[in-house]
Amino acid sequence: MQEVAAKLITRHREITSPRTFELLxxxxxxLPGVYAPHLSQSSALYAEWLPYPLHGSFCEVGSGTGYISVLAALRGCASVTALDLSAAAVENTRLNAVRHGVDEVVHTAQGDLFEPLTSEDRFDLIYWNSNFVEGEPADALERAFFDPGYAAHAAYFRDAAAHLEPGGRLLLGFTDLGDENRVRALAAEYGWRAVPLRAAKCAAEKGHIEYRLLEFQQR
Known part of the structure; x- marks a missing residue:
């Protein structure tokens, strides 16, 4: 797991100037320092798997380049909120919202998980493609991969319910490179149970990686 993350981080660090990439x-x-979706097979999978709430509200935690948030707007969400801890990622999301003409629908904010939101902010669907590797990040880029002690996951489950509309849905992108049993246990501590929605095995340098979209429902 650490080896896979290290190689992917190395490829990200080779991106030292703004560029464009093609996806879907x-x-x-x-922008440099932002997670690059085209370097992972999971990006297109999650984009196609997500049940975007038509005419509803969508919140993406850890928006990165913002491709998911932009697609949510393009596929019919009336309001999209994109959150990220990284200032570069927030700017990257804004750039892509402008590029695709949905900057009046996609609203960006910088902060850790739900920190930028108020008690009035509620959504029909909240989604996070999480940092599934348990380890210590060295900088903002590595925060896209590493979650020490799965503390961010615990906070996600602790605070999400306060920002869901009645009947709203909480989703998480994960992979078999992470400790899903621990994540499920953390979710259970805050009254959630995991329901697998989609999964796909993709070829990797050594064997395969299984990407999973999980929904968490309150008990």
Whole structure:
């Protein structure tokens, strides 16, 4: 797991100037220091798997380049909120919202998980493609991969219910490289149970990686 993350981080550090990449038939802006979706097979999978709430409200935690938030707007969400701890990621999301003409629908904010939100902010669907590797990040880029002690996951489950509309849905992108049993246990501590929605095995350098979309429902 650590080896896979280390190689992916190395590829990210090679991106030292703004550029564009292609994903799902669209062009996207990418800033240095921001997670690059085109370097992972999971990106297109999650984009196609997500049940975007038509005419509803969508919140993405850890928006990165913002491609998911932009797609949510393009696929019919009336209001999209994109959150990220990284200032570069927030700017990257804004750039892609402008690029695709949805900047009046996609609202960005910088902060840790739900920190930028108020008690009035509630959504029909909240989604996070989480930092599934348990380890210590050295900088903002590595925060996209590492979650020490799964503390961020615990906070996600602790605070999400306060920002869901009645009947709202809480989703998490994960992989078999992470400790799903521990994540499920953390979720249970805050009254959630995991329901697998989609999964796919993709070829990797050594064997395969299984990407999973999980929904968490309150008990």
């Amino acid at each position: 038939g669209l062009d996207w802006d990418l």
